[in-house]
Amino acid sequence: MTARRVHLVGIGAGSPEYLTQQAVTALNEVDVFLVADKGEATDELVALRRAICDRFIDPTHPYRFVTVPDPERGPDAPRGTAAYEAGVRDWHAARASTYAGIVAGLPPGAVVGFLVWGDPAFYDSTIRVVDAISRLVDLEVTVVPGVSAFQALAAAHGVVLHAVGAPVHVTTGRRLVGEWRAARAAGLHLGTLVVMLDGHLTCRELAAEAPELVLRWGAYVGLPQQELRAGPLAEVIEEVVELRARLREQHGWLMDVYTLSAD
Numbered sequence: 001m002t003a004r005r006v007h008l009v010g011i012g013a014g015s016p017e018y019l020t021q022q023a024v025t026a027l028n029e030v031d032v033f034l035v036a037d038k039g040e041a042t043d044e045l046v047a048l049r050r051a052i053c054d055r056f057i058d059p060t061h062p063y064r065f066v067t068v069p070d071p072e073r074g075p076d077a078p079r080g081t082a083a084y085e086a087g088v089r090d091w092h093a094a095r096a097s098t099y100a101g102i103v104a105g106l107p108p109g110a111v112v113g114f115l116v117w118g119d120p121a122f123y124d125s126t127i128r129v130v131d132a133i134s135r136l137v138d139l140e141v142t143v144v145p146g147v148s149a150f151q152a153l154a155a156a157h158g159v160v161l162h163a164v165g166a167p168v169h170v171t172t173g174r175r176l177v178g179e180w181r182a183a184r185a186a187g188l189h190l191g192t193l194v195v196m197l198d199g200h201l202t203c204r205e206l207a208a209e210a211p212e213l214v215l216r217w218g219a220y221v222g223l224p225q226q227e228l229r230a231g232p233l234a235e236v237i238e239e240v241v242e243l244r245a246r247l248r249e250q251h252g253w254l255m256d257v258y259t260l261s262a263d
């Protein structure tokens, strides 16, 4: 039997201008886009995905959007690492079984599209979820890379992420402080730290003990409301904390990403 096809398309982390030619070609083959509905706060992000399709898909190519309510996911912050990882696994499994039901209802040969924010390879569950769906329904999967938030951040600040020949360490707000302290205690140099998924600007905890760190921060990178700040961590962190809270209040949602480096 002909397998359903899945295009998992990285759309870049903000501006529609980040879309690659490969992404545009893939979008033009999709019959049904599956979009997770995460509630009102991210309506703007769903609208952005629709605007990308309006702009880049040939008007003669028919396609539709199917919005799928996202399964309940408990609060992340108060949980320990094991409970957090188990929670994420359960959530992926619940998502996979909902999507598998929808995909199985499509005609063989249909092309399903997932529009993935940024690059599918960084802190996004879609590849894992599609992998799980493919254990339930026969699928042929294509992944298209996109511009990740931290690439867009580096470009917006006009910097190379790492010192010459030095590493870059990509991590989350949840892990930052522990990893930084453990590396320092072991005499290891992690290189430039790239921090995503940090709802609390945890780098504030490092301001006193790491005066050498320079912060390069960006919120809504690539979007019209983009804000950037840069400077020695200890000098700019309070302004960024205050600005972050104000922006979140004003827009109802916020995504930010930052780097820490010893310039």
Ligand SMILES: C[S@@+](CC[C@H](N)C(=O)[O-])C[C@H]1O[C@@H](n2cnc3c(N)ncnc32)[C@H](O)[C@@H]1O
Pocket: 013, 014, 116, 117, 118, 119, 120, 121, 122, 123, 124, 147, 148, 149, 150, 195, 196, 197, 198, 218, 219, 220, 221, 222, 223, 255, 256, 257
């Ligand atoms: C679930 S992850 C998705 C990452 C995405 N796959 C990527 O490659 O950028 C969401 C995190 O990415 C970062 N992020 C995504 N888009 C952003 C943007 N336009 N501006 C600032 N940060 C962004 C934030 O750190 C946010 O917490």
